[in-house]
Amino acid sequence: MTRRRTLTIATFNVNGINARLSNLLAWLDYLKPDVVALQELKCEDAAFPREAIERQGYGAIWKGQRAWNGVALLARDAVPVESRRVLPGDASDRQSRYIEAAAHGIVIGGLYLPNGNPQPGPKFDDKLKWMARLHRHARTLVDLPHPAALIGDFNVIPSDLDVYDPAAWKKDALNQPEVRASYARLLEQGWTDALRSVFGSEQVFTFWDYFRQHAERDRGLRIDHLLLNPALATRLVEVGVDRWVRLEPGASDHAPVWMKIQR
DNA sequence: ATGACTCCCAAAGGGAGA
Numbered sequence: 001m002t003r004r005r006t007l008t009i010a011t012f013n014v015n016g017i018n019a020r021l022s023n024l025l026a027w028l029d030y031l032k033p034d035v036v037a038l039q040e041l042k043c044e045d046a047a048f049p050r051e052a053i054e055r056q057g058y059g060a061i062w063k064g065q066r067a068w069n070g071v072a073l074l075a076r077d078a079v080p081v082e083s084r085r086v087l088p089g090d091a092s093d094r095q096s097r098y099i100e101a102a103a104h105g106i107v108i109g110g111l112y113l114p115n116g117n118p119q120p121g122p123k124f125d126d127k128l129k130w131m132a133r134l135h136r137h138a139r140t141l142v143d144l145p146h147p148a149a150l151i152g153d154f155n156v157i158p159s160d161l162d163v164y165d166p167a168a169w170k171k172d173a174l175n176q177p178e179v180r181a182s183y184a185r186l187l188e189q190g191w192t193d194a195l196r197s198v199f200g201s202e203q204v205f206t207f208w209d210y211f212r213q214h215a216e217r218d219r220g221l222r223i224d225h226l227l228l229n230p231a232l233a234t235r236l237v238e239v240g241v242d243r244w245v246r247l248e249p250g251a252s253d254h255a256p257v258w259m260k261i262q263r
Numbered sequence: 264a265t266g267a268c269t270c271c272c273a274a275a276g277g278g279a280g281a
Contacts, residue, residue, distance in 0.1 A: 016270050042271060067271045115281060174281060209281065210268035
């Protein structure tokens with residue numbers, strides 16, 4: 001096997017890893033990403049499909065949870081070297097929403113940010129608190145001399161360009177001014193939003209809900225993000241969304257989002 | 264628009280998602 005000149009790093013909210021296992025494996029076989037962050041495993045640790053993932057050529061670490069949430073990191077022909085499995089700052093947090101590891105020379109934080117609906121309300125308050133914790137932890141990564149990325153389902157619509165109908169999503173937690181401002185402040189630490197930096201003013205989506213044939217009609221949101229610290233951003237080559245995965249039978253409501261970086 | 268659609272658990276219908 002020839003060694004490729006770029007590394008491919010991807011994030012994919014699978015919406016139930018066991019319900020979607022064949023979709024996930026088909027996509028891995030197609031793209032052959034080097035590092036993958038998964039969200040919404042919706043399984044306990046013991047139910048993670050480790051053997052099927054390993055047969056596909058990937059080492060994995062994961063943090064599951066019964067019924068909801070759950071995150072994992074996969075590395076092609078390697079096992080991610082875990083550095084964290086909880087976002088610091090709240091000892092009472094029992095939700096599986098963060099996992100961090102080194103893989104193929106890059107520090108990867110894989111995250112599943114709380115949805116926050118309905119808003120206003122306690123779930124929305126929790127979302128903002130989780131984002132504040134993310135800010136504090138991200139500060140420790142952004143200025144590392146080593147390449148680092150924060151990737152996953154942020155549940156944040158960064159701007160009106162990132163939603164097919166801003167008015168229809170006006171009251172949604174993903175689209176609130178406080179949430180957008182918090183995301184913007186995170187970027188101001190020095191993170192590069194890889195998709196936006198390459199697409200410029202062109203619209204691109206990563207999620208389409210299951211209603212009203214929104215996927216087929218490309219009425220979506222951009223809420224899955226790839227953030228690069230400066231040491232990694234200089235190596236960014238290409239980005240993409242594998243929208244075809246969203247159009248397959250039995251698909252997740254999210255599509256995989258990927259970037260290629262120089263080795 | 265208390266909607267729709269799909270997962271989970273569990274064994275029906277409710278919680279959660281976004």
